[in-house]
Amino acid sequence: MANTPLQAVYTAPDATKSFQHAIPMTSVTASDPLAAKLAHLRALQSLVPKLQDEVNVYLTARMEEDKKAQGQASEKEAKEEENYGEEVVEDDA
16 A cells, blocks of 8 residues: 555635645555555554544634634724714824
8 A cells, every 4th residue: 555645735815735644654565455455544543533632623713813813803894984974093102
């Protein structure tokens, strides 16, 4: 079996993040291809949840950043709307 990593790539307009895990080579000999395939599948079965956890942690952090950025923009818009049509003088004190 080729040593192909388990990989996921998140792509957004402003960011790209790659997640990767090496799939361990099996010590099973080529004389038993079924055992080699089963060992490979067991390795994948243990790595996929780890990869999912990493992706979920990253996406949760991205969502929190987006919420904060959106909240700051909303506060600024609300302040501008509140003062619409009025001249606002900032205190320099």
